[in-house]
Amino acid sequence: MKIGAYTLENNLVLAPMAGVTDRPFRMLCRRLGAGLAVSEMVASNSLLWGSEKTRRRADHHGEPGPVSVQILGADPNMMVDAARFNVTNGADIIDINMGCPAKKICKSNAGSWLLQDEPLVARILASVVASIKVPVTLKIRTGWDRNHKNAVTIAKIAEDSGIQALAIHGRTRADAYRGEAEYQTIAEVKQAISIPVLANGDITTPEKAQEVLRETGADGVMIGRAAQGRPWLFDEIAHFLRFGTLKPALSLLEIGEILIAHMQDLYAFYGERTGVPIARKHIGWYSKGQAGASDFRQRIYRAASSAEQLDIMQEFFFCASHQEQAA
Numbered sequence: 001m002k003i004g005a006y007t008l009e010n011n012l013v014l015a016p017m018a019g020v021t022d023r024p025f026r027m028l029c030r031r032l033g034a035g036l037a038v039s040e041m042v043a044s045n046s047l048l049w050g051s052e053k054t055r056r057r058a059d060h061h062g063e064p065g066p067v068s069v070q071i072l073g074a075d076p077n078m079m080v081d082a083a084r085f086n087v088t089n090g091a092d093i094i095d096i097n098m099g100c101p102a103k104k105i106c107k108s109n110a111g112s113w114l115l116q117d118e119p120l121v122a123r124i125l126a127s128v129v130a131s132i133k134v135p136v137t138l139k140i141r142t143g144w145d146r147n148h149k150n151a152v153t154i155a156k157i158a159e160d161s162g163i164q165a166l167a168i169h170g171r172t173r174a175d176a177y178r179g180e181a182e183y184q185t186i187a188e189v190k191q192a193i194s195i196p197v198l199a200n201g202d203i204t205t206p207e208k209a210q211e212v213l214r215e216t217g218a219d220g221v222m223i224g225r226a227a228q229g230r231p232w233l234f235d236e237i238a239h240f241l242r243f244g245t246l247k248p249a250l251s252l253l254e255i256g257e258i259l260i261a262h263m264q265d266l267y268a269f270y271g272e273r274t275g276v277p278i279a280r281k282h283i284g285w286y287s288k289g290q291a292g293a294s295d296f297r298q299r300i301y302r303a304a305s306s307a308e309q310l311d312i313m314q315e316f317f318f319c320a321s322h323q324e325q326a327a
């Protein structure tokens with residue numbers, strides 16, 4: 001799959017997730033089979049760029065290219081500034097967020113709120129595309145609500161504005177995360193435009209990825225929540241799409257090795273004070289479905305330092321007796 005001049009290693013993309021797709025997680029997903037990993041959104045309000053959070057989000061040190069950075073906002077000029085700021089800081093691709101349903105974001109007329117103002121969508125996209133040399137991509141939902149599914153119109157505006165790829169989450173803004181994603185609208189969008197389309201929403205297994213690709217005709221899939229605690233899902237999907245067979249499930253030991261290396265990266269990236277609470281949610285996700293996970297998570301939540309978290313992880317994933325119990 002191509003985005004502008006970039007040819008991706010495959011058509012599997014890690015979805016942008018605020019608070020999740022930080023640099024350590026993006027690098028891990030790339031290493032484990034994602035062809036592209038989109039950053040957490042960066043606000044277009046330049047007053048926030050000096051904050052530690054935004055500085056961290058703009059840190060791409062060591063990240064394999066192409067680096068895709070998502071920006072969020074409603075004002076075309078501010079979006080242009082945000083795009084330029086992130087290109088200067090290492091973005092190879094700028095992704096525009098018109099999919100976020102959060103009240104806080106929609107109150108400032110950004111994210112999926114924009115889907116109900118098509119002329120403003122056109123102005124934002126054209127301004128950003130004209131202001132930078134790198135490819136610009138767009139992420140949307142199927143529409144504002146089920147009576148206003150305007151994804152096809154937005155997709156045509158995007159293509160006409162010079163957007164190089166479009167990701168669509170198969171829910172409306174009003175759906176938030178309720179119900180199931182639908183793929184019919186994504187199929188209609190794919191028929192209507194010729195830039196690459198990424199299907200997104202509720203893709204959790206290799207089989208589902210294949211089904212969605214077939215049903216929508218999309219060029220690739222974008223995966224969010226299912227990769228939490230399971231970054232090797234990309235590798236599993238890539239294998240299934242290529243060979244038609246499922247890879248054997250990873251052992252507890254293999255999962256532990258991936259988790260511990262991930263957490264060490266995370267502590268190094270955030271430092272102890274910020275890293276320990278962020279690590280908790282990832283550790284919880286990795287342990288989901290394992291025997292004794294509930295007890296393990298309780299202990300992890302009580303652990304106050306990275307050293308303590310590491311000890312508990314070592315014991316859970318590597319301890320011989322536990323391995324035997326789980327077998």
Ligand SMILES: Cc1cc2nc3c(=O)[nH]c(=O)nc-3n(C[C@H](O)[C@H](O)[C@H](O)COP(=O)(O)O)c2cc1C
Nearest residue numbers: 015016017018041097099169201202203223224225
């Ligand atoms: C914790 C979380 C944070 C998210 N943050 C963003 C974001 O910053 N930008 C964005 O475009 N979408 C964001 N999303 C939406 C995802 O990119 C994706 O569209 C959605 O989760 C549906 O895909 P999935 O079913 O594979 O998770 C977020 C989703 C979650 C669960």
